[in-house]
Amino acid sequence: MKVAVFWGCRILTEHYGYEMSVREVMPRLGVELVDLESASCCGDPIKSVSDPAVTYLSARILAVAAKTGLNDLLVPCNRCHLTLSEAKYRLEKDPETLDKVKTLLKEEGLKYRTELRIWHTIDLLYDIVKPETIKEKLKTPLSDLNLATHPGCQILRPSEIGRVDDAEAPKKLDELVQILGAKTIDYSEKLDCCGAALLSTHQDAALSLAGTKIKTLQSYSVGGLVVSCPECHLMYDVKQEAASTTVGGKLKLPVFYYTQLLGIALGVEKRKLGLHLNQSPVEELLKKHNLI
Amino acid sequence: MSLKDLMTMAKPAIELRLKALSKVWKAKPIDCFQCMRCTSGCTSLKLLELKPHEIVDLVKFGFVDELLSSDIIWTCATCLKCKERCPQKASPYDLIMALRNVAVEREAKTPEFYMSAVSQILETGLLQSVQKVTTHEMKTLDRDNLGLPKIAYPDGKFKEAFMKALGGA
Numbered sequence: 001m002k003v004a005v006f007w008g009c010r011i012l013t014e015h016y017g018y019e020m021s022v023r024e025v026m027p028r029l030g031v032e033l034v035d036l037e038s039a040s041c042c043g044d045p046i047k048s049v050s051d052p053a054v055t056y057l058s059a060r061i062l063a064v065a066a067k068t069g070l071n072d073l074l075v076p077c078n079r080c081h082l083t084l085s086e087a088k089y090r091l092e093k094d095p096e097t098l099d100k101v102k103t104l105l106k107e108e109g110l111k112y113r114t115e116l117r118i119w120h121t122i123d124l125l126y127d128i129v130k131p132e133t134i135k136e137k138l139k140t141p142l143s144d145l146n147l148a149t150h151p152g153c154q155i156l157r158p159s160e161i162g163r164v165d166d167a168e169a170p171k172k173l174d175e176l177v178q179i180l181g182a183k184t185i186d187y188s189e190k191l192d193c194c195g196a197a198l199l200s201t202h203q204d205a206a207l208s209l210a211g212t213k214i215k216t217l218q219s220y221s222v223g224g225l226v227v228s229c230p231e232c233h234l235m236y237d238v239k240q241e242a243a244s245t246t247v248g249g250k251l252k253l254p255v256f257y258y259t260q261l262l263g264i265a266l267g268v269e270k271r272k273l274g275l276h277l278n279q280s281p282v283e284e285l286l287k288k289h290n291l292i
Numbered sequence: 293m294s295l296k297d298l299m300t301m302a303k304p305a306i307e308l309r310l311k312a313l314s315k316v317w318k319a320k321p322i323d324c325f326q327c328m329r330c331t332s333g334c335t336s337l338k339l340l341e342l343k344p345h346e347i348v349d350l351v352k353f354g355f356v357d358e359l360l361s362s363d364i365i366w367t368c369a370t371c372l373k374c375k376e377r378c379p380q381k382a383s384p385y386d387l388i389m390a391l392r393n394v395a396v397e398r399e400a401k402t403p404e405f406y407m408s409a410v411s412q413i414l415e416t417g418l419l420q421s422v423q424k425v426t427t428h429e430m431k432t433l434d435r436d437n438l439g440l441p442k443i444a445y446p447d448g449k450f451k452e453a454f455m456k457a458l459g460g461a
Contacts, residue, residue, distance in 0.1 A: 009418040009419035009420060010419070010420075012418065012422075012435075012443055013418060013419075013420050013421065013422045013423055013443075014420070014422075014423040014425070016425060016433075016435065016438050016440060019440060020438060020439075020440065023440075035441065035444070036444070037444055038417075038444045038445065038446045038447070038450075039417070039418070039443065039444055039445070039446070040413070040417035040418065040445075040446045040450055040454075041413045041417065041418055041419050045405075045406065045409040045413075045419055046406075046409065046410060046413070047370075047389050047392075048366075048389060048392040048393070048396070048402075048406045049392070049393065049396050049402075049406050049407070049409075049410055049458075050393060050396065050457070050458050050460075051315060051317070051389070051390075051393055052457055052458075052460055053454065053457040053458045055457075056453065056454065056457035057413075057454065057457070060450070060453075082372075090317065093318075094317065104453045104456055104457055105453070107449050107452055107453040107456075108446075108447075108449045108450060108453060153370070153371040153372055153373075154370075154372065156372075157371075157372035157373065157375065157376040158372055158375045158376050158383075159376060167376050168376075191373075192335070193335040193369050193371035195335070195369055197368075197369050197370040197371075198336070198340075198367070198369050200403070200405035201366055201367075201403040201405055202339075202340060202366075202367060204339075205336070205339040205340050205367075206369075208339055209335065209339070209369070274438065276427045276428070276429075277425050277427060277433070277438075279428075283428075
């Protein structure tokens with residue numbers, strides 16, 4: 001299957017481990033990725049500034065994706081996935097906004113097409129590729145690993161517009177981790193937000209949210225945390241050290257993108273998965289279990 | 293004593309109230325019956341004292357000026373739990389975003405991050421410039437070193453259309 005892929009700003013400019021691992025694992029599972037001819041912001045950070053500008057930015061991505069002629073668009077970032085899904089939902093139901101957007105898109109000779117399906121890494125792997133296919137291709141099962149998952153907020157809510165998994169009891173990411181041979185824990189803080197949206201304006205609160213969750217997970221003795229969003233990764237991996245100063249205590253929890261773990265299980269070389277870019281001690285954990 | 297009595301110095305601003313409510317698409321803040329389910333699950337309640345049900349109530353009473361000049365509307369973590377769980381589809385989240393939009397329009401207190409995001413997107417199409425990352429072995433790497441393809445930035449026509457969209461076209 002061929003899918004268009006929209007990475008969003010965060011992945012393209014900073015969170016290379018996610019992009020590298022998605023580019024490695026998808027073709028091995030029969031998914032060919034087609035990059036868009038031009039990438040701009042999905043509009044998420046502008047939601048606080050101007051609602052019409054957000055709808056335009058999202059519609060632009062959907063229109064550029066439509067130019068590939070493909071019916072499916074992969075959006076690996078949770079926030080971009082929400083923003084594009086919101087725009088698609090709105091443009092289906094709000095003809096006035098659709099007219100305005102169409103006029104703006106004409107400036108670039110772009111056309112909005114409604115039938116595009118929007119996927120996130122998690123539901124593309126779970127609903128289209130299917131866990132059974134992943135299981136068949138496993139080379140290095142991740143037995144002995146005991147992990148926690150953090151699906152993130154924006155791929156779960158609001159369910160009204162159609163999201164990747166259940167809003168209150170998500171299971172797809174857990175099952176995808178389990179299919180690799182690892183165990184996952186059920187914990188009551190699973191839906192707690194990483195705080196990324198507050199990082200630029202209320203840094204202490206953001207770091208406290210992230211640090212508290214990591215601290216709790218360490219008290220549950222899990223080996224690592226699995227995320228599927230560059231913003232959650234930013235908070236739990238890149239900012240983990242800063243968060244440990246905010247909440248007190250030593251934080252040392254390995255944080256992986258799901259696709260990095262999937263890559264290891266599929267036998268991809270660790271450098272190609274960008275594991276050396278993670279700031280948390282991921283390689284230590286993998287070495288301990290003879291996985292790299 | 294009602295909330296209005298507590299704010300004796302404040303006068304309801306009916307026009308601003310309508311303006312904020314008109315910016316909310318589909319959700320119905322006016323239908324809020326103050327069950328506080330939003331506040332009980334709010335990510336920003338404990339650390340930043342955000343109480344979404346109060347925001348909705350203040351708008352309903354017309355105390356919009358007070359909200360626009362306060363930092364409280366900028367404390368939302370956008371976790372969307374209030375929107376998901378609201379039994380009345382009032383969506384405090386959507387109202388908070390609408391209030392932020394009104395604050396920007398009226399040039400009220402707006403955190404710098406959001407305005408610089410706009411200029412950055414106008415300039416390159418993306419939220420930030422390409423960052424270099426440092427590994428544990430203190431190696432500094434970028435997209436080229438990592439074997440990632442070049443970014444395809446949008447051209448000038450994008451900027452024009454985005455400007456128009458920002459202007460409310």
